Amino acid sequence: MELLAYPYMQRAIIAALIIGLAAPALGIYLVQRRLSLVGDGIGHVALTGVGVGLLLNQSPVLTAVLVATIGAVGVELIRERGRTSGDLALALLFYGGIAGGVVLVGLSDSASNANLMQYLFGSLVTTSPQDITVIGVLGAAVLAAMLLLRPALFALCNDEEYARVSGLPVRTLNILLAVTTAVTVTIAMRTVGLLLVSALMVVPVAAAQQVTRGFRATMAAAMAIGLLAAGVGVLVSAEADTAPGATTVLMALAAFLATTIGGLVRRNLRRRQSRPAVATEPPDVVLHG
Template sequence: MMMMMLTDPFMQRALIAALLVGVTAPVVGTYLVQRKLSLLGDGIGHVALTGVALGWLVGAGMGLSPNDTLAVPGAVIAAVIGSVLIEVVRRRGRTSGDLALAIMFYGGIAGGVLLIGIAGGSSGNLMQYLFGSISTVSDADLWLTVVLSLVVLAIGVGLRHALFSVSHDEEFAIASGLPVWALNVIVAVVSALTVTVAMRVVGLLLVSALMIVPVAVAQQVTHAFGRTMLTACVVGVVVCVSGLTITYWYNVSPGATIVVLAIAVYAVVSLVAPFLTRGRPAHDPHPDLPDDVDLPAAATERAAAAAKECR
């Protein structure tokens, strides 16, 4: 049974794509959560939809077959432009990032539906991009996914310390002379690439879930940035591969299955996590330092007793 799944060429492509998405999405998601831009992936996803429709329109205009040959490149270009634009808006500080995201959400969806109509398609054609359609992954799609994933991973892991610095404390990064603007644009572009990579697997509407939910799971069990990223990647790969495997046996949407699975993991971990941390030996967080006030003798004795209790 298992062998049957693994020898199916459709499934092989799908599994490779799911594996790559499972790793890359949480890497980028960690930076987005760190800079409190959890919904950025959603904003980019919506804009990518306009890109898909635009690619479709251009493809139809050039008489290409099939019509959607240019859909993925269109999504990549639109997502990159949209993410850089949001960074520009954020930098100029006139509009809050929140508001800029909202405008991107609406503009992206509306633009996508409008353009697909002009291209002679229907909004039904957009469904496979909105909700994922892993069974239609072609060899060309797979190669694009592999290349983009490698780019995202190389940047996200290779530059992790610098990206951590700008995401953690942007002002300190500026005062350290780091190329903050360039690093911010890198995060934005890498997020855009991840969205388009994940588009085929989970769809544009759910791509952000794959970036954020594994990070939320990881946060329950670890208190370090590096470990959060690593744990999130493990969670991402596990839910992507197992979600996809489920869809091989049952006829359900792979994107929705993966995301529901991720949220289920989150729920289970948040129920179990308190019991895991309770077992750890407690240590006294209070340093043994004298007070700034002179205490009466009785209070000094009580302080000594309290120190003993903590130990």
């Protein structure tokens, strides 16, 4: 493709591939804990961070990382103390974040209001070399944490009480998940946007679950699907002149549909093969005297 010769397209693909790899690696733990929508809540808090950056003429990415991290850690501590249930804490995070973001962006100038769309729905073609550096470093840190701490994080997400009895640092691991979720959301807002970033964490995992068994296999398949959806999404959006973030999510949903159909076909084949053969009556034997 001729478009790949342009530096901005090369940066766009690199950024998308990094997020496509890191987001499902984190998302599988969120799905395991039944927190599939936490990315949406933190995305709305990150919107407040973007508003702070636009209002103060600072880097919206950095302020979004800071505000989203504080919000994520705060919700995790509230949930841990048991004063507020997880879903209620998430709702408070969800509504408070979007309300704060709208107010702060409204206080900024009209140019900032126009730039807000880049963070809500993504803007890969405007990814700068500095953005690539930030996305690459933070994405690599998230990916390394998810892979290196996989046994401990799996135990935590599968049974928190068991993890605590086993001597694992439960609070530290919970805060680590909260921080990495906030970081992933904020670095992905330039690729798929704050309103769609949660989909890239959850949909590849849901697709992988249709065709794999076991946590390790599902994690590997989810990362592969996320990588494929991100790469194909950018290329298709460039050819069709569509929004890269939305196109990437549609590619992930297409993968989910394909794996769902493939899983159903495979299960039907196994069911047919496992059926015992129908016994048939032997032919009549004619005796000649």
